[in-house]
Amino acid sequence: MEGSTIALFFRWGHLLAGIVWIGLLYYFNFVQVPFLKAVSAEGKTEAFKHLVPRALNWFRWAALATWLFGAALLGAHFGDAFMLKGQYAIIGMGAWLGTIMLLNVWGIIWPNQKRVLGLVPASADEKKICARRAFLASRTNTVLSIPMLLFMAASTHGIALFNQ
Amino acid sequence: MTNPLDSIWGTIISGFVLTAVLYAFIDALV
Numbered sequence: 652m653e654g655s656t657i658a659l660f661f662r663w664g665h666l667l668a669g670i671v672w673i674g675l676l677y678y679f680n681f682v683q684v685p686f687l688k689a690v691s692a693e694g695k696t697e698a699f700k701h702l703v704p705r706a707l708n709w710f711r712w713a714a715l716a717t718w719l720f721g722a723a724l725l726g727a728h729f730g731d732a733f734m735l736k737g738q739y740a741i742i743g744m745g746a747w748l749g750t751i752m753l754l755n756v757w758g759i760i761w762p763n764q765k766r767v768l769g770l771v772p773a774s775a776d777e778k779k780i781c782a783r784r785a786f787l788a789s790r791t792n793t794v795l796s797i798p799m800l801l802f803m804a805a806s807t808h809g810i811a812l813f814n815q
Numbered sequence: 816m817t818n819p820l821d822s823i824w825g826t827i828i829s830g831f832v833l834t835a836v837l838y839a840f841i842d843a844l845v
Contacts, residue, residue: 680823680826681823685823735841735844737845738845740841740844740845741841741845744837744840744841748837787818787820790820790821790826791820793826793827793830794820794826794829794830794833795830795833796830797827797830797831797833797834798830798833798834798837798838801834801838802837802841812838812842813841813842813845814842814843814845
């Protein structure tokens with residue numbers, strides 16, 4: 652198989668996994684958070700038991716898959732991108748933002764959500780702090796996703812936007 | 816002062832402001 656065909660499969664995988672990841676991120680921020688604020692205590696318990704863990708499962712593994720497909724797609728230019736060299740600075744900024752977002756998912760959101768959901772024992776006060784931390788990390792990722800998507804798209808479709 | 820991340824629109828606007836800042840940074844770099 653030619654290199655360009657392999658790259659296409661990596662790009663396809665990157666887009667598929669990325670849609671699952673960012674789609675769920677927007678679902679959490681625009682739908683689930685307001686829903687959980689409005690729903691009864693009983694509904695919240697049910698959601699924490701059957702809905703949120705499922706969504707978080709797809710969310711965190713899709714985040715990892717997106718990053719791995721992206722890294723594979725960068726291939727030999729991985730270093731150029733992360734060092735923001737020349738025109739690789741455009742995709743490199745997208746890659747940096749995506750990497751920070753991945754670290755947020757696995758390093759902040761998931762460990763804190765495990766306590767909120769009761770998968771890891773925590774007191775009621777700890778759960779409150781963890782919920783706030785996970786919320787802010789999730790909101791931060793929503794902020795970062797906006798420039799991240801511009802730089803991802805611009806790397807192949809909008810190079811003329813940048814002064815070259 | 817309220818945290819803009821507490822509101823959906825505050826979050827979205829922050830994203831666009833950050834986009835403008837990072838665009839200027841990368842534009843100066845390439």
